[in-house]
Amino acid sequence: MAEFDAKVYVTLRPSVLDPAGVAVQSGIHQLGYPQVQQVRIGKYVELTVTASDRGAAEEQLTQICDQILANPVIEVYRFEIMERVSSS
Template sequence: MAQSADAKAYNAKVYVTLRPSVLDPAGTAVRSGLSHMGYDNVSKVRIGKYIEVELTAESEVAAKSQLDKICDQLLANPVIENYRIEILEAVAV
């Protein structure tokens, strides 16, 4: 994956969430804890991951394509998790 001279820097934000059908014990525990703390108007809590990635790529499309692979292979478990990717161009390298 050699970078050519015109590779650009991108800042990506990746949101990994449990699929709606998957139980979230940690979220349930937080909701229960909030209830004990007096916040009984909180009806649901779901906990996911938020990952910031800095990378260089030829184009935004290339960056998105690579991040899709990275999510499938490492950041998310596609069996139980969904992910969403946002990409912003950073300053040129």
């Protein structure tokens, strides 16, 4: 078994209105940065998973994202995965 570190990024689908992003963009404009055209707010999650290989770790992460980290109706996700290097 190996350990894998994963970084998961969850964002709203481009077709979904992001009221939090609109509010932040408004604040940015009020601070004097009108060149900011669009703000989208998302989630970032770090996980460590144990699996027999990279493929199994990716499968676990896909299931976790589909079942709990993202709402597939309105959100999309992507993840980066790296095998953890043991310090022995």
